[in-house]
Amino acid sequence: MDTFALLLQGLSVAIQPINLLYALVGVTLGTAVGVLPGIGPATTVALLLPVTYKLDPAGSLIMFAGIYYGGMYGGSTTSILLNTPGESASIVTALEGNKMAKAGRGGPALATAAIGSFVAGLIATIALAFLAPWVVKFALAFGPREYFALMVLAFVTVSAAFGDSALRGLTSLFIGLTLGIIGIDLQTGQARLSFGIPDLLDGVEVTTLAVAMFAIGETLFVAAQGKRAPETVEPVRGSLWMSAKDWARSWKPWLRGTVIGFPIGAMPAGGAEIGTFFSYAAEKKLSKHPEEFGHGAIEGVAGPEAANNASAAGTLVPLLTLGLPTSATAAIMLAGFQQYGLQPGPLLFTSNPQLVWGLIASLLIANLMLIVLNLPLIGLWVKLLTIPKPWLYAGILLFATLGTIGANPSVFELGMLLAFGLLGYGLRLFHFPIAPVVVGLILGPMAEQQLRRALAISQGDVLVLFTSPISATLLALAALALIVPLILRARGKGQVLAAVAADND
Amino acid sequence: MKHLVATALLAGALALPTAALAADYSIMAPAAPGGGWDQTARSMQEALTSEGISGNVQVTNVPGAGGTIGLAQFVQEANGDPSKLIVGGYVMVGAILTNKAPVTLDAVTPIARLTGEYEVIVVPAGSDIQDLAGLVAKLKADPGSVSWAGGSAGGTDHITAGLFAKTAGVDPKLVNYVAFSGGGEALAAVLGSQVTVGISGYGEFQSQVEAGALRVIGVSAPEKVAIINGPTFKEGGVDLVVQNWRGVWAGPGLSAEQTAAIGADIEKLVNSAAWKKILETKGWINTYLPGEEFKTQLATEITATEAILKDIGLVQ
Numbered sequence: 001m002d003t004f005a006l007l008l009q010g011l012s013v014a015i016q017p018i019n020l021l022y023a024l025v026g027v028t029l030g031t032a033v034g035v036l037p038g039i040g041p042a043t044t045v046a047l048l049l050p051v052t053y054k055l056d057p058a059g060s061l062i063m064f065a066g067i068y069y070g071g072m073y074g075g076s077t078t079s080i081l082l083n084t085p086g087e088s089a090s091i092v093t094a095l096e097g098n099k100m101a102k103a104g105r106g107g108p109a110l111a112t113a114a115i116g117s118f119v120a121g122l123i124a125t126i127a128l129a130f131l132a133p134w135v136v137k138f139a140l141a142f143g144p145r146e147y148f149a150l151m152v153l154a155f156v157t158v159s160a161a162f163g164d165s166a167l168r169g170l171t172s173l174f175i176g177l178t179l180g181i182i183g184i185d186l187q188t189g190q191a192r193l194s195f196g197i198p199d200l201l202d203g204v205e206v207t208t209l210a211v212a213m214f215a216i217g218e219t220l221f222v223a224a225q226g227k228r229a230p231e232t233v234e235p236v237r238g239s240l241w242m243s244a245k246d247w248a249r250s251w252k253p254w255l256r257g258t259v260i261g262f263p264i265g266a267m268p269a270g271g272a273e274i275g276t277f278f279s280y281a282a283e284k285k286l287s288k289h290p291e292e293f294g295h296g297a298i299e300g301v302a303g304p305e306a307a308n309n310a311s312a313a314g315t316l317v318p319l320l321t322l323g324l325p326t327s328a329t330a331a332i333m334l335a336g337f338q339q340y341g342l343q344p345g346p347l348l349f350t351s352n353p354q355l356v357w358g359l360i361a362s363l364l365i366a367n368l369m370l371i372v373l374n375l376p377l378i379g380l381w382v383k384l385l386t387i388p389k390p391w392l393y394a395g396i397l398l399f400a401t402l403g404t405i406g407a408n409p410s411v412f413e414l415g416m417l418l419a420f421g422l423l424g425y426g427l428r429l430f431h432f433p434i435a436p437v438v439v440g441l442i443l444g445p446m447a448e449q450q451l452r453r454a455l456a457i458s459q460g461d462v463l464v465l466f467t468s469p470i471s472a473t474l475l476a477l478a479a480l481a482l483i484v485p486l487i488l489r490a491r492g493k494g495q496v497l498a499a500v501a502a503d504n505d
Numbered sequence: 506m507k508h509l510v511a512t513a514l515l516a517g518a519l520a521l522p523t524a525a526l527a528a529d530y531s532i533m534a535p536a537a538p539g540g541g542w543d544q545t546a547r548s549m550q551e552a553l554t555s556e557g558i559s560g561n562v563q564v565t566n567v568p569g570a571g572g573t574i575g576l577a578q579f580v581q582e583a584n585g586d587p588s589k590l591i592v593g594g595y596v597m598v599g600a601i602l603t604n605k606a607p608v609t610l611d612a613v614t615p616i617a618r619l620t621g622e623y624e625v626i627v628v629p630a631g632s633d634i635q636d637l638a639g640l641v642a643k644l645k646a647d648p649g650s651v652s653w654a655g656g657s658a659g660g661t662d663h664i665t666a667g668l669f670a671k672t673a674g675v676d677p678k679l680v681n682y683v684a685f686s687g688g689g690e691a692l693a694a695v696l697g698s699q700v701t702v703g704i705s706g707y708g709e710f711q712s713q714v715e716a717g718a719l720r721v722i723g724v725s726a727p728e729k730v731a732i733i734n735g736p737t738f739k740e741g742g743v744d745l746v747v748q749n750w751r752g753v754w755a756g757p758g759l760s761a762e763q764t765a766a767i768g769a770d771i772e773k774l775v776n777s778a779a780w781k782k783i784l785e786t787k788g789w790i791n792t793y794l795p796g797e798e799f800k801t802q803l804a805t806e807i808t809a810t811e812a813i814l815k816d817i818g819l820v821q
Binding site (some may be wrong): 323457 | 577
């Protein structure tokens with residue numbers, strides 16, 4: 001009841017007209033930078049930090065919160081419409097979302113993403129208010145070995161969810177893993193696979209690879225087909241809004257995405273994209289229409305979009321309770337706190353309750369503002385798809401290039417964008433899946449570093465990976481996820497063989 | 506006579522812009538927005554303009570590889586241009602050595618060291634290690650059994666851990682250093698008792714120390730620091746001082762007058778009320794050291810850092 005009273009008090013701070021104005025400025029800016037690839041919420045908050053120096057702490061933090069949530073909303077738009085993920089957390093959204101957009105279902109895709117984000121944002125923010133101290137205890141129980149086990153589980157479930165051919169999927173995955181090795185190794189400070197090129201020392205940027213693979217690769221593929229290409233892009237087919245069936249297929253993925261995304265976002269080394277991978281894999285497994293995956297299944301948009309917004313709220317758990325910034329944006333918000341002489345951490349809730357609860361309350365308000373702002377925009381966004389194909393793809397190329405230069409103004413980065421674009425084209429041409437390359441680049445380095453940390457701490461004893469209850473459970477789940485389908489397939493094959501034999505009789 | 510007037514006019518015209526209008530600066534932060542170097546550059550921008558030391562200050566970010574990518578680009582762009590400055594720090598010294606960077610700090614003109622932060626060694630509140638003597642004893646008995654969590658390999662945290670072991674009489678190569686990427690991952694590992702000790706700047710651990718979840722067992726400062734509740738390394742029996750400093754450089758190919766003019770502007774900055782206010786709100790310690798002294802100090806540190814990185818085995 002105490003928490004509830006504090007939250008109400010926070011709401012009374014947040015609904016002061018001036019604070020509502022800050023929230024509105026924040027969500028508008030956030031949506032805008034989310035839509036533009038290259039400028040992420042982190043950069044925006046960093047650039048605004050000196051400007052807000054003269055505002056009062058509550059007002060500027062409320063604005064930052066709006067930018068933070070707004071960026072998560074905006075990121076899905078370009079993923080769905082242009083197949084150009086602006087940030088790593090919306091890569092998975094592009095998989096099904098863009099297929100839906102091409103089939104004339106861009107409206108429902110954007111709607112399920114927006115409403116899913118709202119639902120997830122609402123539930124996760126309330127969870128932040130009431131469960132933060134417990135969630136953070138759970139998150140701190142994760143050490144290197146537990147993270148490694150989590151990565152193994154992610155590898156197994158995610159690879160099972162991509163494509164039909166295991167060989168092709170694994171080939172793509174290994175390309176990604178190799179790209180992940182490039183750069184300075186964290187544990188030894190030595191450069192790997194950088195061939196003496198200084199620009200490669202920091203490794204391959206995930207968004208550069210994703211934009212190149214998805215947007216540039218596809219543009220080249222479409223251009224290469226020329227007039228032979230079937231006219232696949234239909235601006236709008238059926239309703240612009242979600243049908244009753246869409247709702248029925250979306251609500252469970254929203255809730256599951258929230259449950260998956262929130263705790264993973266709260267883990268110091270979790271990351272928003274991991275939650276989206278798990279959510280996608282779970283939806284594919286649980287869907288009544290698994291055959292639609294890869295061709296525009298609405299569950300594949302609803303789940304991951306809910307997951308990335310829930311993990312955005314999850315990120316605030318360690319930030320507010322421990323002073324641990326687990327994402328770039330959170331790191332800059334921490335700098336924002338310090339600018340006012342506030343030290344986030346275990347004492348913040350007791351020393352500045354008004355501010356913390358004001359922030360949580362304004363997250364709820366920002367979330368509401370975003371859905372009001374975004375739903376009417378869908379009709380406008382979908383019009384983008386009515387642009388004739390040559391113009392649309394030229395626009396996508398321009399957008400992708402500008403985004404990459406915006407994020408990292410270097411000629412070398414542009415060269416990489418082009419080279420990976422060609423790689424993406426090649427993979428498409430020979431029917432290799434694209435997503436595992438990006439997944440490999442994200443998960444590979446995480447898994448490697450966590451395994452090496454675990455082994456360094458245990459001084460080389462491999463058994464520690466199995467002696468922690470959490471990691472043992474996660475590894476057992478991974479083993480099950482690997483073996484059960486094999487057994488089922490073997491049994492299935494047996495039945496088919498038996499049936500064939502019976503026919504011969 | 507005519508000639509004299511013309512010369513005077515010319516001199517006046519040349520002198521006028523510098524006298525009436527303050528110099529413009531463009532400061533490069535060789536890191537992404539939000540980090541320490543970026544915050545330093547943006548704080549300089551704010552103080553330089555608000556105090557009227559400079560009319561117009563731009564900040565650019567060139568992230569990558571511990572600042573070495575920005576440094577290489579800076580040396581090309583800033584050659585002979587007195588309006589260009591670059592922010593950097595001790596991390597760069599280590600990064601240049603481990604990355605074998607082709608462009609080093611020899612290529613730029615040191616202007617001043619500005620701020621610094623001391624390293625601290627922390628343990629979880631429930632740890633059986635009570636003080637530095639306890640840590641040294643454990644380290645001497647079995648160096649591998651003490652796992653150290655800190656930032657990337659070859660960075661300030663790693664170097665400090667190596668120097669600590671060396672000073673305490675333990676082979677730095679045997680230090681079981683576990684590198685964590687930024688964003689408080691190292692802090693999480695210490696809080697969760699995944700590692701034996703944590704080593705980093707005090708700012709990383711401050712809130713947890715104040716809340717009683719972590720204990721400071723050693724500080725790398727030469728004497729007691731008011732805000733940190735813990736003994737210095739020296740008080741704990743390990744004679745070592747390490748400062749993770751940040752400073753500012755100008756480009757190559759500048760005349761002595763140009764260098765002196767920049768140095769004077771930076772000195773004005775350091776003494777300004779606006780700068781002092783920023784240091785106070787950000788919790789940075791003023792460790793200002795002007796041009797020549799900074800240069801000498803830097804040379805000593807580069808030699809020491811190279812030696813310890815060789816001892817640790819990161820540099821051949």
